[in-house]
Amino acid sequence: MAALRNRDPILDVLRQLLPATGRVLELASGTGEHVMHFAQALPDLEWQPSDPSPEARQSIAAWRGAQGMHNVGAALDLDAAEGPWPAGPFAGVVCINMIHISPWQATIGLMRGASGILSPGAVLYLYGPYRRADRRLEPGNAAFDEDLRARNPAWGLRELDTVIACAADHGLVFERVIDMPANNLSVIFRKPA
Numbered sequence: 323m324a325a326l327r328n329r330d331p332i333l334d335v336l337r338q339l340l341p342a343t344g345r346v347l348e349l350a351s352g353t354g355e356h357v358m359h360f361a362q363a364l365p366d367l368e369w370q371p372s373d374p375s376p377e378a379r380q381s382i383a384a385w386r387g388a389q390g391m392h393n394v395g396a397a398l399d400l401d402a403a404e405g406p407w408p409a410g411p412f413a414g415v416v417c418i419n420m421i422h423i424s425p426w427q428a429t430i431g432l433m434r435g436a437s438g439i440l441s442p443g444a445v446l447y448l449y450g451p452y453r454r455a456d457r458r459l460e461p462g463n464a465a466f467d468e469d470l471r472a473r474n475p476a477w478g479l480r481e482l483d484t485v486i487a488c489a490a491d492h493g494l495v496f497e498r499v500i501d502m503p504a505n506n507l508s509v510i511f512r513k514p515a
């Protein structure tokens with residue numbers, strides 16, 4: 323299961339980026355396994371999961387019930403493209419493996435929405451596979467991209483530079499990428515202080 327494999331490498335990065343306290347919004351929480359893991363490891367942060375899929379929100383509710391986590395909120399019904407976004411300020415926004423499995427409008431909405439609710443100086447953290455101008459797609463990511471596009475022509479791996487430009491259009495400053503296992507990237511943006 324991908325969430326089980328990548329949750330610790332992602333957590334290692336989030337530990338460096340997030341403040342000790344505050345609220346963190348997760349977009350596209352999926353089953354909720356990530357948010358539960360992060361909330362356990364970083365217990366002084368208040369975690370707010372979200373997903374537009376009712377099945378995902380059901381799974382998150384089941385994990386919350388089973389683990390009795392005091393610092394995980396009930397999942398919000400939040401479509402990045404459409405909102406409604408919760409009121410800020412948030413100490414961080416996290417979005418793992420969404421922007422290639424949603425129409426481009428979701429990425430635009432993510433940048434606009436995150437920029438609107440992040441505290442000054444706070445981080446938008448993205449994780450997933452990307453196309454990069456200076457290199458060929460790795461064979462595994464090329465096959466994944468082809469499969470995504472066959473499932474939905476509006477999906478597919480995004481150009482990192484295009485995502486960075488979209489963030490800039492909404493006032494988020496690109497900070498850096500970190501290479502992650504299995505040819506994924508952590509992509510870090512910051513709201514100006």
Ligand SMILES: C[S@@+](CC[C@H](N)C(=O)[O-])C[C@H]1O[C@@H](n2cnc3c(N)ncnc32)[C@H](O)[C@@H]1O
Pocket residue numbers: 324325349350351352353356373374375378400401402403417418419420423424425428
């Ligand atoms: C591949 S899953 C990733 C789930 C989880 N983040 C993980 O890495 O295990 C993609 C998730 O994106 C969500 N999603 C798709 N379109 C979305 C949108 N427009 N706004 C927010 N979430 C969306 C789906 O409901 C799904 O839960």
